[in-house]
Amino acid sequence: MLKTIKQWLNAAADVVMPRICPVCGKALDSDEKWLCRKCLSALPRTRYEDVDFNTMEQHFAGKVPIERASAYFYYEKGSPYASILHDIKYHNLPGMGRWLMARAVRDMQGSHFFDGIDVVTAVPLHRSKLARRGYNQSEYLARGIAEALSIPYIEALKAIRPHSTQTRKGALERWQNIQDNYALNKNADQLAGKHILLVDDVITTGSTLIVCATALKAIPNVKVSVFTLSSARLE
Numbered sequence: 001m002l003k004t005i006k007q008w009l010n011a012a013a014d015v016v017m018p019r020i021c022p023v024c025g026k027a028l029d030s031d032e033k034w035l036c037r038k039c040l041s042a043l044p045r046t047r048y049e050d051v052d053f054n055t056m057e058q059h060f061a062g063k064v065p066i067e068r069a070s071a072y073f074y075y076e077k078g079s080p081y082a083s084i085l086h087d088i089k090y091h092n093l094p095g096m097g098r099w100l101m102a103r104a105v106r107d108m109q110g111s112h113f114f115d116g117i118d119v120v121t122a123v124p125l126h127r128s129k130l131a132r133r134g135y136n137q138s139e140y141l142a143r144g145i146a147e148a149l150s151i152p153y154i155e156a157l158k159a160i161r162p163h164s165t166q167t168r169k170g171a172l173e174r175w176q177n178i179q180d181n182y183a184l185n186k187n188a189d190q191l192a193g194k195h196i197l198l199v200d201d202v203i204t205t206g207s208t209l210i211v212c213a214t215a216l217k218a219i220p221n222v223k224v225s226v227f228t229l230s231s232a233r234l235e
């Protein structure tokens, strides 16, 4: 029995235009929000937050001092779960990312990963890309966490150059190139002494997050932690 008019309307809308689980392709039930129950329960969690000096934190070691790092689930090219990332980024479904991040906060409560975080910020998108895509998916993710933790979201960083794919460049050249891509916004001064959580959609090489964390560390007495929705299998 459907209890409310809203539930009835949702169910009716699902008949007219079925919503699909991006992972398995099954039509969603009216009480399933973005993913079906089965795919959600089988989410390939990294559980990095349960391990001291985990593989993600090792990625930052010797490059930029951070407090903690974790990611919600594993991302592998071609895995059915990779379509979540794709939908969030390109298919105008950033709301799914926001919802997943609120879930991540709930799921990870026992780990104390988010304890002591004062403010959330996102890896920024250059305005030319922002104009094309219409939104920054990482901002949606960061806002999802900020809402779930009831703390502010602040746009502390800006992308000063568009991020190129740089596939033909060598590692060093790529690194030098990306270092000039990000800078602090003027409002970053107010973050002195705070513990900032830097958020992005995915960590692969980590170079963007390292550059952004380095920029944030220029603020006096800040602590920086990093959280991404997903993570490649880091070595």
Ligand SMILES: [Zn+2]
Residues within 6 Å of the ligand: 021, 022, 023, 024, 025, 026, 035, 036, 037, 038, 039, 040
């Ligand atoms: Zn599914």
